[in-house]
Amino acid sequence: MDEHELLAGRFEEHRAHLKAVAYRMLGSLGEAEDAVQEAWLRLGRSDVGAVENLGGWLTTVVSRLCLDTLRSRATRHEDPLEGGRVPDPVVSRETVTDPEQQAMLADSVGLALMVVLESLSPAERLSFVLHDMFAVPFDDIAPMLEKSPAAVRQLASRARRRVRGRAPTPDPDLGAQRRVVDAFFAAAREGDFEALVSVLHPDIVLRSDGGVARGRHTVVLNGARTVAGQALMFSGASRFVRPALINGVAGVVVTANGRPLSVMAFTVTDGLIVSIDAIADPDRLASLDLAGIEADS
Numbered sequence: 001m002d003e004h005e006l007l008a009g010r011f012e013e014h015r016a017h018l019k020a021v022a023y024r025m026l027g028s029l030g031e032a033e034d035a036v037q038e039a040w041l042r043l044g045r046s047d048v049g050a051v052e053n054l055g056g057w058l059t060t061v062v063s064r065l066c067l068d069t070l071r072s073r074a075t076r077h078e079d080p081l082e083g084g085r086v087p088d089p090v091v092s093r094e095t096v097t098d099p100e101q102q103a104m105l106a107d108s109v110g111l112a113l114m115v116v117l118e119s120l121s122p123a124e125r126l127s128f129v130l131h132d133m134f135a136v137p138f139d140d141i142a143p144m145l146e147k148s149p150a151a152v153r154q155l156a157s158r159a160r161r162r163v164r165g166r167a168p169t170p171d172p173d174l175g176a177q178r179r180v181v182d183a184f185f186a187a188a189r190e191g192d193f194e195a196l197v198s199v200l201h202p203d204i205v206l207r208s209d210g211g212v213a214r215g216r217h218t219v220v221l222n223g224a225r226t227v228a229g230q231a232l233m234f235s236g237a238s239r240f241v242r243p244a245l246i247n248g249v250a251g252v253v254v255t256a257n258g259r260p261l262s263v264m265a266f267t268v269t270d271g272l273i274v275s276i277d278a279i280a281d282p283d284r285l286a287s288l289d290l291a292g293i294e295a296d297s
Contacts, residue, residue, distance in 0.1 A: 007048060011040055014055050018062050024129045025066035027087030027114050030287075035065040056140070063130060064144055070122035086209040086218060086277050087114040089263050091253065091288055092245045094174070109133070110247045111265040111277035113167040115207065120159050127152050128159035168267050168274040170249045177250035177268040178243065184266070184273060185252070188231045188238040196228035201272040206230065208262075211281025227276070237261060246277075253290055260285045 015036060022032035039061045051057045089111060117125055123145050130136035131152075138149040138156070145152060171177055180199055187195035206221040221227055241252040246265035254261045262280040266273050279285065 004044075007043065010054060011043060011058070014058050017055070018058055021059060021129070021134060022062050022066055023088075023090070024109060024114075024117065024133055025063065025125060026069060027118055029088045029090070031069060035062050035069070038065055059130075059134070059136065060140070060144065063126060063141075067122055067126050067144060070125060074122060086207055086279055087111060087118060088284065089251075089265060089277075089279055089288070090247050091251075091263060091290060094178075094243060094245050110170060110249045110267055112267045112275045113163065114247065115277065116163050116167040119166075120162065123147075124155050124159040124162075127156040128163065131156045132160060168269045170267050171269060171271070174245075174250060176271070177266065180268045180271060180273060181243075181250045181252070181266045184231070185238045185241055188235040191232060191235060193228055193232060196231055197224045199273055200224035200227055201269070201274040204272075204274055204276070206276040206278070208278040209281055209284075211279075211283055255290075260288070260290055263288070 018036045018039060019032050022035040023029060026032050026035070039058050042061055043058065048054075117129070120128065126144065127138075127141055130141050131138060138152045141152045142149045145155075147155075183199050184196065187193075187199065202224050203222065204224055204227050206227045208219045208221075210219070221230055237254050237256070240254050240256050240261070242255060244251050244253050244263075246252075246263060249265055249267060251263065251265040253263050262278050263285065264276060264278045267275040267277075
């Protein structure tokens with residue numbers, strides 16, 4: 001085995017971790033993969049012999065690349081909740097065995113949390129993701145932001161307060177989550193408005209991203225009765241739901257005539273649905289690998 005193959009093997013040992021970092025930083029599966037690939041190219045141009053901690057070095061490279069992307073978005077004044085989009089979903093069967101998917105789904109980073117991460121400044125997001133999600137010391141994060149460790153600690157603390165205030169924590173029992181989601185769709189199929197309201201939190205938030213092809217981006221609805229009314233309007237689609245894990249929580253893929261219509265993630269807290277995050281953008285749906293989900297249906 002030559003030196004290039006040895007280096008490639010060492011890089012592959014870190015790929016799942018690096019993609020997980022990049023996805024949490026960017027909320028985009030494609031951009032996350034691009035960042036990981038760029039890190040591989042930079043590794044090939046570097047003096048590997050001088051790198052003492054390859055995993056730490058690669059994490060730093062990927063993080064800097066993600067920071068550049070986030071800052072570029074901010075310069076373009078992109079707002080993911082107003083004219084923007086719900087982050088990309090990680091869709092899998094309810095039994096996850098692939099190591100890369102396991103890394104992506106670790107700590108139940110649901111779409112509801114990813115939406116909140118989108119609202120953070122680039123520096124806040126980098127500080128929070130690296131420290132709180134991946135236990136990177138503030139001393140290691142500080143050079144990436146050209147700030148002191150104390151300043152980075154403050155950024156992470158500010159981000160943490162915003163996340164705790166706005167990102168619901170899903171119930172840990174996936175089976176219990178699924179029962180609530182099943183009850184939601186059963187009530188929708190039967191046209192039972194009050195049964196729908198009974199499984200929704202009074203302050204539920206529904207976000208639906210239709211994408212550019214549908215002439216709109218993210219639509220946000222609030223309140224149990226409003227969301228229940230919307231569910232009844234589309235009750236016909238409930239016949240075509242396929243259970244799936246969406247970012248580690250109970251969700252569904254809605255299909256018709258062999259093509260996906262939407263992906264929906266449900267955050268269930270204390271037995272009630274507190275948020276629904278849906279992607280109905282046909283371009284983004286077409287890029288998802290849903291063959292395994294459809295095979296199980």
